[in-house]
Amino acid sequence: MRRQGERPGGPTMSSMTELRSKAEHTEAIRRDRRIAVVINTRSRRGRRHYFEVLDQIHALGFEPLAEFPVVNPKRLRAHLDRALETKPDLLVVGGGDGTLSSAVRHVAHRDVALGVLPLGTTNNFARSLGLPLDLAGAIRVFDTGKVADIDLGMAEDRPFANLASFGVSVEVAGTVKPWLKRVLGRPAYPLTALTILPGHKPFKAILTVDGKRHELLTDQLNIANGRFHGGWQVARDISIDNGMLVAYQLGSGKKLRLLGETLVRATTGRWRSLAGGPFVMGREMLLETEPPMAADVDGEVRLRTPIRLRVVPNGLRVMVPSEFEDS
Structure with missing residues (x-):
C-alpha cells in the first residue's frame, strides 16, 4: 500500500489516506462496478449526449450508485461531493477542461479513480491521458482500461x-x-x-x-x-x-x-x-x-x-x- 496526503480544501495535506495498489483498484472497478457519474450538461456536448452516455454506461454492465446532471455550473462542486459520498471506486465526470479541473481538485490524493468523458471544446486533459475523444471509445476505457497514477501540478496551494x-x-x-x-x-x-x-x-x-x-x-x-x-x-x-x-x-x-x-x-x-x-x-x-x-x-x-x-x-x-x- 502507498500513502498520500488528502486533497487541499479538505483535510490538510499532512493527513494521510490509504491507497490500494493500482492493480487492486483496477480489479475492484471491473469486479464490483461501483461508479458514480457527474455530467456537466452546460458543456459543449454535455446536454446533447447526457442520456446517450448513461445508456452506454449501463450497456457495459455498470449500475451507477448516483447520476448527477449539472444544470447550474455553480452547483458542480456540490454534486461532486454528493457523488463521492457514495464511495465509488470510479468517479466518472463528463465536461470540458474547466469541469474536469474541478473534479481533479476533489479526487486528488483520494482512493478513487477519475474517469474522464471528453465533452468540451479542447479536451486537453483527455488528450494528455491518451483517451479516445469519441464517447463510445472513452466509455469503453472504464471497462477495459486500467488505473494509473499521474502527476499533479500545484500553483501555490x-x-x-x-x-x-x-x-x-x-x-x-x-x-x-x-x-x-x-x-x-x-x-x-x-x-x-x-x-x-x-x-x-x-x-x-x-x-x-x-x-x-x-x-x-x-x-x-x-x-x-x-x-x-x-x-x-x-x-x-x-x-x-x-x-x-x-x-x-x-x-x-x-x-x-x-x-x-x-x-x-x-x-x-x-x-x-x-x-x-x-x-x-x-x-x-x-x-x-x-x-x-x-x-x-x-x-x-x-x-x-x-x-x-x-x-x-x-x-x-x-x-x-x-x-x-x-x-
Missing part, C-alpha cells in the same frame, strides 16, 4: 491537471464567445487571440528554476503539467507522468511574430519538440512578472504573480487506456 498560463490567454478566456466555441471548437481560441493581440502589451517574466534565473519578454507564458494546450500538442516529448513541469513562451514581445505563430497554431496545430525549445523544465518554479499579473490555473483566474509552482508525482488517480505508459 491550488492543484491543476493541465496548465497555468499568464498573459494574453487570460484575456482570451474571458473574451471568447460561447457561441463561437460551439460553432468552431478549438479554433475559437486562437481566432479570439488574434483580435486581442494588436492592443496587448508584452510583459517581463522572471522564472527561477533549480537556482537558475531565466528572464524573457513575452505576451504569453505557459507552465504545463499536461501535453496539450488549446487542443494541440505542445511538444512530442512532454508527458503528464514524468515528474516535471514545462514552461514555454508564445512570442518574444514582437507582435508580427506572435501573430504569425498564432495563425500557424490555429490552422495547423504545429508540433514542436522539447529539444527544439524554447522550454524550461523543472520540478519547482518561481515566477515573477513585471507588472504583477493574474494567473489562469486550469481555467480559473484566482491567483496573481509572484507565484510558486511545483509538481506532485503520482498525485492523481485516473482511469486510462491499457496502453498508457504509467511510470
Whole structure:
C-alpha cells in the first residue's frame, strides 16, 4: 500500500489516506462496478449526449450508485461531493477542461479513480491521458482500461491537471464567445487571440528554476503539467507522468511574430519538440512578472504573480487506456 496526503480544501495535506495498489483498484472497478457519474450538461456536448452516455454506461454492465446532471455550473462542486459520498471506486465526470479541473481538485490524493468523458471544446486533459475523444471509445476505457497514477501540478496551494498560463490567454478566456466555441471548437481560441493581440502589451517574466534565473519578454507564458494546450500538442516529448513541469513562451514581445505563430497554431496545430525549445523544465518554479499579473490555473483566474509552482508525482488517480505508459 502507498500513502498520500488528502486533497487541499479538505483535510490538510499532512493527513494521510490509504491507497490500494493500482492493480487492486483496477480489479475492484471491473469486479464490483461501483461508479458514480457527474455530467456537466452546460458543456459543449454535455446536454446533447447526457442520456446517450448513461445508456452506454449501463450497456457495459455498470449500475451507477448516483447520476448527477449539472444544470447550474455553480452547483458542480456540490454534486461532486454528493457523488463521492457514495464511495465509488470510479468517479466518472463528463465536461470540458474547466469541469474536469474541478473534479481533479476533489479526487486528488483520494482512493478513487477519475474517469474522464471528453465533452468540451479542447479536451486537453483527455488528450494528455491518451483517451479516445469519441464517447463510445472513452466509455469503453472504464471497462477495459486500467488505473494509473499521474502527476499533479500545484500553483501555490491550488492543484491543476493541465496548465497555468499568464498573459494574453487570460484575456482570451474571458473574451471568447460561447457561441463561437460551439460553432468552431478549438479554433475559437486562437481566432479570439488574434483580435486581442494588436492592443496587448508584452510583459517581463522572471522564472527561477533549480537556482537558475531565466528572464524573457513575452505576451504569453505557459507552465504545463499536461501535453496539450488549446487542443494541440505542445511538444512530442512532454508527458503528464514524468515528474516535471514545462514552461514555454508564445512570442518574444514582437507582435508580427506572435501573430504569425498564432495563425500557424490555429490552422495547423504545429508540433514542436522539447529539444527544439524554447522550454524550461523543472520540478519547482518561481515566477515573477513585471507588472504583477493574474494567473489562469486550469481555467480559473484566482491567483496573481509572484507565484510558486511545483509538481506532485503520482498525485492523481485516473482511469486510462491499457496502453498508457504509467511510470
